[in-house]
Amino acid sequence: MESLTTEFKLEMYRRMVRIREFELAAMDVFKRGLIKGTVHPYIGQEASGVGVCMALRPDDLIAGTHRSHGHNIAKGADPARMMAEIFGKEAGYCRGRGGSMHIAAFDTGSLGALAVVGSGIPIAVGAALGFRMQGKDSVAVPFTGDGGTSTGNFHESLNMAAIWKLPVIFVVENNKYAVSTYYRDAVSTDDLSVRAAGYGIPGVNVDGFDVLAVYAAAHEAVARARRGDGPTLLVTESYRIEGHYAGEPEVYRSREEVNAQRQKDPIVRFAEVLTSDGTATPEELQEIQSAEAARMVAAVEFARSAPMPDPATAMDYIYA
Amino acid sequence: MESLTTEFKLEMYRRMVRIREFELAAMDVFKRGLIKGTVHPYIGQEASGVGVCMALRPDDLIAGTHRSHGHNIAKGADPARMMAEIFGKEAGYCRGRGGSMHIAAFDTGSLGALAVVGSGIPIAVGAALGFRMQGKDSVAVPFTGDGGTSTGNFHESLNMAAIWKLPVIFVVENNKYAVSTYYRDAVSTDDLSVRAAGYGIPGVNVDGFDVLAVYAAAHEAVARARRGDGPTLLVTESYRIEGHYAGEPEVYRSREEVNAQRQKDPIVRFAEVLTSDGTATPEELQEIQSAEAARMVAAVEFARSAPMPDPATAMDYIYA
Amino acid sequence: MTTPTRDAVSLGAKSPVMSSDLIVQVPAGTPATEKTMAEAIREALAEEMERDPRVFLLGEDIGKHGGAFGVTRTLFDRFGPERVRNTPISENSIVGAATGAALVGMRPVAEIMFVDFSGLAMDQIANQAAKLHLMTGGQARVPWVLRMPQGGGAGKSTAAQHSQSLEVWYAHIPGLKVLLPSTPYDAKGLLKAAIRDDNPVIFLEHKLLYSFKGLVPEEEYVLPIGKCDVKREGSDVTVVASGYMVWHAMAVAQLLEPEGVSVEVVDVRTVSPLDEETIGASTRKTGRLLVVAEASRSYGPTGEWAMVAMEQAFDYLKAPIQRLAGRFSPVPFADSLENGMWPTTADVVGAIHNLMQY
Amino acid sequence: MTTPTRDAVSLGAKSPVMSSDLIVQVPAGTPATEKTMAEAIREALAEEMERDPRVFLLGEDIGKHGGAFGVTRTLFDRFGPERVRNTPISENSIVGAATGAALVGMRPVAEIMFVDFSGLAMDQIANQAAKLHLMTGGQARVPWVLRMPQGGGAGKSTAAQHSQSLEVWYAHIPGLKVLLPSTPYDAKGLLKAAIRDDNPVIFLEHKLLYSFKGLVPEEEYVLPIGKCDVKREGSDVTVVASGYMVWHAMAVAQLLEPEGVSVEVVDVRTVSPLDEETIGASTRKTGRLLVVAEASRSYGPTGEWAMVAMEQAFDYLKAPIQRLAGRFSPVPFADSLENGMWPTTADVVGAIHNLMQY
């Protein structure tokens, strides 16, 4: 891995901050009753999505989950159109048909967030198969949570990608909980990356609070996949700072536990790296933060005032 | 493992021979058009089923597959009632409702053969859960083939049994083919037992032509399960000597390959052990073979002459 | 169903304030308490767990968290982690495990968080559990209950993968029983019956109804599986409906009473096996039939109900059978599109007027 | 359906010798060859693969082995292992992979060995593929075809887990198209249309029909999806049927001609979206309707067809709509019980007599 340019590192930081600000804004509009549906915040996990997606090209594809605001932004999606989507507006990425759990942004390589846990994984495998048949060297990246590793899809897909040597990076974001379930109560191993050996593929476990570490691991996995050497299982270890969804009561864990994890804030941590290695001054980073916060104010404004889908279009998009 | 009595070893041999003779008889009646449906012969794999089931108690349960004549006989089922079942007769274990692919013999601890590949596995996990909740020390044994390891069920069940430390022995019978598919074209690892590590449970690979080796491995896994120490993944390596089903064309492999494997005949091999260690004379073993062969003649006769289910009972057994 | 007036006569149909007086099932004088459907279900579970040690619960996050809709809340503290068992996200194996436990004599009540996810478990439900009894010639019994919330329009816009009504997938499969209660009273009595039944029972709970209130007797009771329930007698029109749609029917029946239209409401609270006699008898009595379901229109439950009425009461029909059903579309997120997905009280009024004026 | 006379008028209905003259779809003079349905399907696959490099096949044992029914035999040698791709036994992920490949511009034709096993893939079929187009506001297109053999009574007694007809599971889900051809001609033309369609298409092949023969034109042709096909015109009775049941209807139509009963046969070769107009028009014309399906009776396709006819032609009905359908039971292995599972020609004759004598 060549050393990263200042511009690149600042873009990483910017996207992490953008995710954070988007999630704060989304939780806020939800709390204020401005949107319906649910919001599953990615706060605390920003380094995972950004580390992975910054290692991808625009023509590489990601497949998301119910918790994919962060993945979409990391891959380059426009927060305003995302905000419009969670407001259910025609200007949203999915013309208001998808909502928070289903944001797809085909123009930036996000082929959809699927809210049935695990269901995006084989779809990404199929996209990788398609790339290979088309003679492209693009890769496909399904994201899943620790909970999602218990699904049959996870296993079937790892096996399939392994035997066909497909360009897939399976990213498991172990944020320690699946709704109320601590991962060790549902996952039969401490380190999920050890499962890779059972498929004859590399398994990597990386600190999911450290964007550079995630990036390095993803970069290597992507290079391997592009070379035609097959899939990698990449596990990022982080923590879900917010409730499962905005407003979720969190009866299953203590405030102390959450607060301890909050100290690991991946954005603060990366800011320290960037300032200590001279990439940026605290003021420059603050500017990024302010710009992204302002951007979200504008995004909410845009989304609020955008029109709803016309009821007369209710029968559109059922069949292509 | 205490050393095995003569009686016990001869019972092992007898069951292996019984399976072989049953399968030969079943293939014969199928070829002669006396039965409908299909027959999936277990020939070549007798040591696997018998080695495992002889390590079980009557109150332990097995769950089978489309290829479970052998499992049923190994667990103690009556070949005559099994034969009646594949003839679709009321005297069959399932009153003719199940047929070859669905023989269940609750009285000897076989809770059913399920023809959707992989589907018996979670059912066995549930049986083990039931045993545990009832305070029993019985164990449950789902059989599956190499092909069945690619199903989501396989993974979900291993994980579930591992986290709950359930008394399950997952037996994977790697007979090298799933219909026409060589196992390495569908399974992403040479040795399926390495997958156990991903679940934090023991994985054992054993020569599936060697009944004593299978027994020893099963015995240990069963002891472990009964002690409450959780599941084991036990892989038996053998070979499917016959076609996938009786009469299947086998366009995907050579006669030479099959013939080479045929040399490993688990019954011949065990006979050599029994005669060379003085357990039995060749004549005694021949007697067992003759008795079992005669038994199958009688079983076929019984099955042929037994009455069909009465059409007036067509609405029975839909609801309990 | 897309007429702009459809909400004009809405009685707050999509909100929990819809009056529980619309359906009174406990005779005056019987000691009873008002409960929500969620409470009634929880009570049924707790009573059956007390009564029978073989009964236990399994599902995702049903423990401390109490499940996605809080239905099992408090049961974890009361019965402990063995009998209120959190599972991994493995829908097919949750059902498979329930089947296995049932085969060795337990009586599991499994939960799938949303009926939509049962797509992952269809094999265990429809190919294994439903068929084992017949396939083994009666050796196997699979006495489990599978609880699944379903339905849309919780005013929450949960979109395409969390809003379906899928009773037909199950009702079409012989060997399964399928229940869909509309009231707290029915939910409790039917769930207790389901737990005691020796067959796999699909128990569908409409999300909107969890907070609906109704009187539930203090005394133990169990309701019969396999019968429709005539929720209201009438002489001019029969409305056959189930789940949430029963409330629309009841609201409209009350609304039309002053107009002199007498509406009989038949609640298909057992979706399968279907009680064809009650549908037939009511249709013969009124001669006018409206069938209403939330499930999507094509190949949904309404066709079956209408066919049965036709088989049983053709000569009595004074007008073509009318139907109202879910729009044949995946459920969109946006409010402006989710509105119009499902039949409303206004739609029911319109259809009944059509029947009367035919 | 359980009358002892049901086989009395059997025309060899359950065997491949049933005369292909019953259905002639190629005008005299058009160059055509007699082919089995398996051959016709293979030809459609091969032609589309030649025409469009994006088309490829995936499924279990479809390579050298040619699939469970030999349908893809020879295609592996012709197109190689990349385009005729053997998969592991992972039904949900086979469909998921097809969806992913479709999303990036391929046109996969996936195969599930028996429709029964699609219970393992319902999530990918019904929750993902069917909904992606709407859920993404039109960004996603999922142009795949999922081929699945279905149906029972192959004279082979394949029992409960290999004999079902499950078109309703799919037809009930908006976003899917569901086809069920009855002849080699239809199979070829519809499969080509399905491959060219931009939506997920469920293509159901009745196992008994694989060996049925019929004329298939030499020239390329593509049939319309979304329309019923009137297989025979008549004036006294309409029989609406699909798949194997169409042959029963045609056989009986011929049988009753000398009696002076003129039977119209409407083949619902597109099960969904349903062509309501053709069913309505035919029912208005004849005034008598019989609906016949092999799928199990309750909540099966017959209810929907009858409801549609009722909506479209109530005033024209001279008799109650009759239906014939699969016995509401898991399919038993024994011959003596499998007989009687599905409607026979005798049943069709009986039902038509009922309609005529009403």
Ligand SMILES: Cc1ncc(C[n+]2csc(CCOP(=O)(O)OP(=O)(O)O)c2C)c(N)n1
């Ligand atoms: C198949 C399925 N089962 C259950 C659910 C309900 N559900 C939504 S999110 C979730 C937990 C997912 O946990 P994890 O994969 O760790 O992702 P995280 O929420 O932590 O990002 C569950 C159980 C679902 N959406 N899909």
Ligand SMILES: Cc1ncc(C[n+]2csc(CCOP(=O)(O)OP(=O)(O)O)c2C)c(N)n1
């Ligand atoms: C879920 C499912 N998919 C496909 C089939 C068709 N099928 C029957 S047996 C079989 C191969 C099974 O291979 P394996 O598990 O190795 O068992 P073996 O036949 O070798 O004993 C297949 C694909 C099935 N029965 N179930």
Ligand SMILES: [Mg+2]
């Ligand atoms: Mg998680």
Ligand SMILES: [Mg+2]
């Ligand atoms: Mg095998």
